[in-house]
Amino acid sequence: MAASTSRVRPLVAGNWKMNGLSAALAEGRQVRDRLQEAGFAAGVDVMICPPATLVAALAREVAGSRLRVGAQDCHPAPSGAHTGDIAAEMHKDAGATAVIVGHSERRAEHGERDRDVKAKALAAHRARLTAIVCIGETAGERRAGLTLQVVARQLAASLPEGADAENTIVAYEPIWAIGTGLTPSLQDVADVHGFLRGTLVEQVGSAGDRIRLLYGGSVKPDNARSLMGVSDVNGALVGGASLKATDFIAIIAACGA
Numbered sequence: 396m397a398a399s400t401s402r403v404r405p406l407v408a409g410n411w412k413m414n415g416l417s418a419a420l421a422e423g424r425q426v427r428d429r430l431q432e433a434g435f436a437a438g439v440d441v442m443i444c445p446p447a448t449l450v451a452a453l454a455r456e457v458a459g460s461r462l463r464v465g466a467q468d469c470h471p472a473p474s475g476a477h478t479g480d481i482a483a484e485m486h487k488d489a490g491a492t493a494v495i496v497g498h499s500e501r502r503a504e505h506g507e508r509d510r511d512v513k514a515k516a517l518a519a520h521r522a523r524l525t526a527i528v529c530i531g532e533t534a535g536e537r538r539a540g541l542t543l544q545v546v547a548r549q550l551a552a553s554l555p556e557g558a559d560a561e562n563t564i565v566a567y568e569p570i571w572a573i574g575t576g577l578t579p580s581l582q583d584v585a586d587v588h589g590f591l592r593g594t595l596v597e598q599v600g601s602a603g604d605r606i607r608l609l610y611g612g613s614v615k616p617d618n619a620r621s622l623m624g625v626s627d628v629n630g631a632l633v634g635g636a637s638l639k640a641t642d643f644i645a646i647i648a649a650c651g652a
Protein backbone atom coordinates (compact mmCIF):
# COMPACT_ATOMS: atom_id res chain seq x y z
CA MET A 396 0.00 0.00 0.00
CA ALA A 397 1.49 3.34 -1.02
CA ALA A 398 2.25 5.70 1.85
CA SER A 399 -0.12 8.62 1.60
CA THR A 400 1.35 10.81 4.34
CA SER A 401 2.37 13.49 1.89
CA ARG A 402 -1.14 13.80 0.44
CA VAL A 403 -3.01 14.04 3.71
CA ARG A 404 -2.98 17.31 5.62
CA PRO A 405 -1.80 16.60 9.17
CA LEU A 406 -3.85 17.31 12.26
CA VAL A 407 -2.50 17.85 15.75
CA ALA A 408 -5.30 17.40 18.27
CA GLY A 409 -4.98 17.92 22.00
CA ASN A 410 -7.12 15.77 24.27
CA TRP A 411 -7.33 17.52 27.62
CA LYS A 412 -9.25 14.58 29.11
CA MET A 413 -10.73 15.47 32.54
CA ASN A 414 -8.38 18.42 33.03
CA GLY A 415 -8.98 22.14 32.93
CA LEU A 416 -10.98 24.74 34.80
CA SER A 417 -11.82 28.04 33.16
CA ALA A 418 -8.28 29.32 33.82
CA ALA A 419 -7.08 26.74 31.27
CA LEU A 420 -8.71 28.81 28.51
CA ALA A 421 -5.57 30.93 28.67
CA GLU A 422 -3.61 27.96 27.25
CA GLY A 423 -6.07 27.77 24.36
CA ARG A 424 -5.72 31.49 23.72
CA GLN A 425 -1.95 31.12 23.60
CA VAL A 426 -2.20 28.36 20.98
CA ARG A 427 -4.74 30.42 19.01
CA ASP A 428 -2.43 33.44 18.99
CA ARG A 429 0.62 31.44 17.89
CA LEU A 430 -1.39 29.99 15.01
CA GLN A 431 -2.25 33.50 13.87
CA GLU A 432 1.44 34.28 13.30
CA ALA A 433 2.25 34.29 9.60
CA GLY A 434 3.91 31.12 8.40
CA PHE A 435 3.61 29.18 11.65
CA ALA A 436 2.75 25.55 10.89
CA ALA A 437 0.68 26.72 7.95
CA GLY A 438 0.28 23.19 6.61
CA VAL A 439 -1.11 21.73 9.84
CA ASP A 440 -4.64 21.69 11.23
CA VAL A 441 -4.89 22.12 14.99
CA MET A 442 -7.64 21.20 17.44
CA ILE A 443 -8.12 21.23 21.19
CA CYS A 444 -10.65 18.88 22.80
CA PRO A 445 -11.30 20.30 26.27
CA PRO A 446 -13.71 18.83 28.80
CA ALA A 447 -17.38 19.42 27.92
CA THR A 448 -17.63 22.28 30.42
CA LEU A 449 -15.16 24.34 28.35
CA VAL A 450 -16.24 23.54 24.78
CA ALA A 451 -18.53 26.56 24.36
CA ALA A 452 -16.16 28.99 26.06
CA LEU A 453 -13.14 27.82 24.08
CA ALA A 454 -15.15 27.90 20.85
CA ARG A 455 -15.98 31.56 21.55
CA GLU A 456 -12.33 32.34 22.23
CA VAL A 457 -11.11 30.80 18.98
CA ALA A 458 -13.94 31.91 16.67
CA GLY A 459 -12.47 33.19 13.40
CA SER A 460 -9.06 31.62 14.08
CA ARG A 461 -7.41 28.46 12.70
CA LEU A 462 -7.82 26.63 16.00
CA ARG A 463 -10.68 24.12 16.04
CA VAL A 464 -12.50 22.79 19.09
CA GLY A 465 -13.43 19.16 19.58
CA ALA A 466 -15.37 17.35 22.28
CA GLN A 467 -14.71 14.13 24.17
CA ASP A 468 -17.30 11.38 23.87
CA CYS A 469 -21.00 11.67 23.03
CA HIS A 470 -24.20 9.70 23.58
CA PRO A 471 -25.51 7.81 20.53
CA ALA A 472 -28.98 9.41 20.78
CA PRO A 473 -29.74 13.01 19.75
CA SER A 474 -31.68 13.74 22.97
CA GLY A 475 -33.63 11.96 25.69
CA ALA A 476 -33.64 10.69 29.25
CA HIS A 477 -29.91 10.06 29.70
CA THR A 478 -28.89 11.95 32.82
CA GLY A 479 -25.36 13.25 32.65
CA ASP A 480 -24.80 12.40 28.99
CA ILE A 481 -24.20 14.81 26.12
CA ALA A 482 -25.48 14.36 22.56
CA ALA A 483 -23.31 14.97 19.53
CA GLU A 484 -25.80 17.66 18.49
CA MET A 485 -25.15 19.46 21.79
CA HIS A 486 -21.39 19.46 21.19
CA LYS A 487 -22.03 20.82 17.71
CA ASP A 488 -24.32 23.49 19.11
CA ALA A 489 -21.62 24.46 21.63
CA GLY A 490 -19.11 25.04 18.82
CA ALA A 491 -17.30 21.71 18.45
CA THR A 492 -16.40 20.45 14.98
CA ALA A 493 -15.31 16.97 16.08
CA VAL A 494 -15.71 14.47 18.89
CA ILE A 495 -13.38 11.77 20.20
CA VAL A 496 -15.10 8.37 20.44
CA GLY A 497 -13.85 5.00 21.64
CA HIS A 498 -10.92 6.34 23.64
CA SER A 499 -9.33 3.47 25.57
CA GLU A 500 -10.16 5.24 28.83
CA ARG A 501 -13.87 5.14 27.89
CA ARG A 502 -13.57 1.54 26.75
CA ALA A 503 -11.87 0.57 30.06
CA GLU A 504 -13.73 2.76 32.56
CA HIS A 505 -17.19 2.65 30.97
CA GLY A 506 -17.17 -0.76 29.33
CA GLU A 507 -17.60 0.64 25.84
CA ARG A 508 -17.49 -2.05 23.16
CA ASP A 509 -16.76 -1.60 19.48
CA ARG A 510 -20.46 -1.53 18.68
CA ASP A 511 -21.00 1.32 21.19
CA VAL A 512 -18.14 3.22 19.61
CA LYS A 513 -19.69 2.70 16.17
CA ALA A 514 -23.03 4.06 17.42
CA LYS A 515 -21.27 7.13 18.80
CA ALA A 516 -19.36 7.66 15.56
CA LEU A 517 -22.67 7.44 13.69
CA ALA A 518 -24.13 10.01 16.09
CA ALA A 519 -21.19 12.29 15.34
CA HIS A 520 -21.84 11.98 11.61
CA ARG A 521 -25.54 12.64 12.13
CA ALA A 522 -24.63 15.86 13.96
CA ARG A 523 -22.11 16.76 11.24
CA LEU A 524 -19.16 16.36 13.57
CA THR A 525 -15.97 14.58 12.59
CA ALA A 526 -15.63 11.36 14.59
CA ILE A 527 -12.13 10.76 15.94
CA VAL A 528 -12.28 6.99 16.42
CA CYS A 529 -9.63 5.61 18.79
CA ILE A 530 -8.22 2.11 18.66
CA GLY A 531 -5.18 0.42 20.17
CA GLU A 532 -3.86 -2.71 21.85
CA THR A 533 -2.98 -3.46 25.46
CA ALA A 534 0.56 -4.33 26.55
CA GLY A 535 -0.46 -7.98 26.89
CA GLU A 536 -1.92 -8.07 23.39
CA ARG A 537 1.28 -6.60 21.98
CA ARG A 538 3.43 -9.11 23.87
CA ALA A 539 1.28 -11.90 22.50
CA GLY A 540 1.79 -10.64 18.94
CA LEU A 541 -1.88 -9.74 18.56
CA THR A 542 -1.55 -6.03 17.79
CA LEU A 543 -2.61 -6.13 14.14
CA GLN A 544 -5.41 -8.56 14.86
CA VAL A 545 -6.76 -6.33 17.66
CA VAL A 546 -6.67 -3.07 15.72
CA ALA A 547 -8.18 -4.73 12.65
CA ARG A 548 -11.08 -6.03 14.74
CA GLN A 549 -11.57 -2.63 16.40
CA LEU A 550 -11.47 -0.79 13.09
CA ALA A 551 -13.87 -3.19 11.38
CA ALA A 552 -16.38 -3.03 14.22
CA SER A 553 -16.06 0.66 15.22
CA LEU A 554 -16.17 2.45 11.86
CA PRO A 555 -19.71 3.18 10.68
CA GLU A 556 -21.08 3.03 7.16
CA GLY A 557 -20.45 6.22 5.29
CA ALA A 558 -17.09 6.93 6.95
CA ASP A 559 -14.96 9.14 4.72
CA ALA A 560 -12.03 11.52 4.94
CA GLU A 561 -14.22 14.47 5.90
CA ASN A 562 -16.26 12.90 8.67
CA THR A 563 -13.82 10.41 10.17
CA ILE A 564 -10.32 10.37 11.66
CA VAL A 565 -8.72 7.25 13.13
CA ALA A 566 -6.35 7.55 16.09
CA TYR A 567 -4.03 4.64 16.84
CA GLU A 568 -3.23 4.81 20.54
CA PRO A 569 -1.43 1.80 22.01
CA ILE A 570 -2.87 1.65 25.52
CA TRP A 571 0.51 0.92 27.11
CA ALA A 572 1.91 4.13 25.58
CA ILE A 573 -0.77 6.42 27.02
CA GLY A 574 0.50 8.57 29.86
CA THR A 575 3.52 6.31 30.41
CA GLY A 576 6.30 8.06 28.52
CA LEU A 577 6.71 4.87 26.48
CA THR A 578 6.25 4.85 22.71
CA PRO A 579 6.46 2.07 20.14
CA SER A 580 9.54 2.04 17.91
CA LEU A 581 9.18 4.03 14.71
CA GLN A 582 9.18 0.73 12.83
CA ASP A 583 6.31 -0.56 14.97
CA VAL A 584 4.34 2.64 14.32
CA ALA A 585 5.05 2.30 10.60
CA ASP A 586 3.91 -1.33 10.63
CA VAL A 587 0.61 -0.57 12.37
CA HIS A 588 -0.17 2.57 10.38
CA GLY A 589 0.68 0.89 7.07
CA PHE A 590 -1.55 -2.02 8.02
CA LEU A 591 -4.37 0.34 9.08
CA ARG A 592 -4.12 2.23 5.79
CA GLY A 593 -4.57 -0.96 3.83
CA THR A 594 -7.44 -2.05 6.07
CA LEU A 595 -9.16 1.33 5.71
CA VAL A 596 -8.99 1.15 1.92
CA GLU A 597 -10.42 -2.37 2.01
CA GLN A 598 -13.17 -1.26 4.37
CA VAL A 599 -14.33 2.06 2.91
CA GLY A 600 -12.80 2.11 -0.57
CA SER A 601 -10.68 4.87 -2.04
CA ALA A 602 -11.69 7.37 0.71
CA GLY A 603 -9.68 5.16 3.04
CA ASP A 604 -6.53 6.46 1.42
CA ARG A 605 -7.29 9.98 2.68
CA ILE A 606 -8.72 9.30 6.14
CA ARG A 607 -6.31 10.82 8.64
CA LEU A 608 -4.45 8.30 10.79
CA LEU A 609 -3.24 9.95 13.99
CA TYR A 610 -0.72 8.45 16.36
CA GLY A 611 -1.36 8.96 20.09
CA GLY A 612 0.46 7.87 23.24
CA SER A 613 3.19 9.89 24.97
CA VAL A 614 3.68 12.33 22.08
CA LYS A 615 6.03 15.03 23.40
CA PRO A 616 7.93 17.96 21.91
CA ASP A 617 11.08 15.82 21.68
CA ASN A 618 9.60 12.81 19.86
CA ALA A 619 6.91 14.49 17.74
CA ARG A 620 9.10 15.18 14.73
CA SER A 621 10.31 11.59 14.36
CA LEU A 622 6.84 10.12 14.94
CA MET A 623 5.32 12.51 12.40
CA GLY A 624 7.94 11.49 9.87
CA VAL A 625 6.66 7.91 9.81
CA SER A 626 4.75 7.06 6.66
CA ASP A 627 0.98 7.02 7.05
CA VAL A 628 1.14 9.01 10.28
CA ASN A 629 -1.04 12.03 9.50
CA GLY A 630 -0.82 13.80 12.83
CA ALA A 631 -1.02 13.28 16.55
CA LEU A 632 -3.56 12.93 19.34
CA VAL A 633 -1.79 14.45 22.32
CA GLY A 634 -2.84 14.01 25.94
CA GLY A 635 -0.66 15.33 28.76
CA ALA A 636 1.57 17.48 26.57
CA SER A 637 -1.43 19.37 25.18
CA LEU A 638 -2.26 20.87 28.57
CA LYS A 639 0.62 23.33 28.45
CA ALA A 640 0.47 25.69 25.49
CA THR A 641 4.25 25.88 25.14
CA ASP A 642 4.58 22.08 24.83
CA PHE A 643 1.60 21.80 22.51
CA ILE A 644 2.94 24.60 20.31
CA ALA A 645 6.33 22.84 20.14
CA ILE A 646 4.57 19.65 18.97
CA ILE A 647 2.60 21.60 16.35
CA ALA A 648 5.83 23.18 15.14
CA ALA A 649 7.47 19.73 14.91
CA CYS A 650 4.55 18.42 12.86
CA GLY A 651 4.69 21.36 10.51
CA ALA A 652 8.43 21.08 9.93
Ligand code: 13P
Pocket residue numbers: 410498568572573574575576611612613614632633634635636
Ligand atom coordinates in the same frame (compact mmCIF):
# COMPACT_ATOMS: atom_id res chain seq x y z
P1 13P B 1 -0.72 11.04 26.52
O1 13P B 1 -0.23 11.95 25.42
O2 13P B 1 -0.83 11.74 27.84
O3 13P B 1 0.06 9.77 26.57
O4 13P B 1 -2.23 10.63 26.16
C1 13P B 1 -2.51 10.17 24.88
C2 13P B 1 -3.98 10.09 24.73
O5 13P B 1 -4.64 9.27 25.34
C3 13P B 1 -4.64 11.06 23.83
O6 13P B 1 -5.96 10.73 23.58
